[in-house]
Amino acid sequence: MKEKADLFKQRDEAKKKARQYENQVKILLNKQRDAERNARTSRLCKHGAILEGVFPATVNTDGEAIKEFLIEVSLLPGVKELAEKMLNTGDEG
8 A cells, every 4th residue: 555655646746846847848938938029129129220320310200101211222223232242241250
């Protein structure tokens, strides 16, 4: 009988540890999502600040107008090639 009770106790302890590990995984996944979200927010803020610095008129402009502006700029002759050339050089280093 004692052996059976020991097995039940071991089973319960193993289940408890399994729940603890599952909770640790959830916590780590939440931290990872938070870090990714914070990195994205930071990147968006930096890019927005650069856009406003280069084109001050965008400060008081809504998102759709900025999108249309950037689309029009991207369609200018040579812009696509220049952007690819300049942005791809940053990938090497």
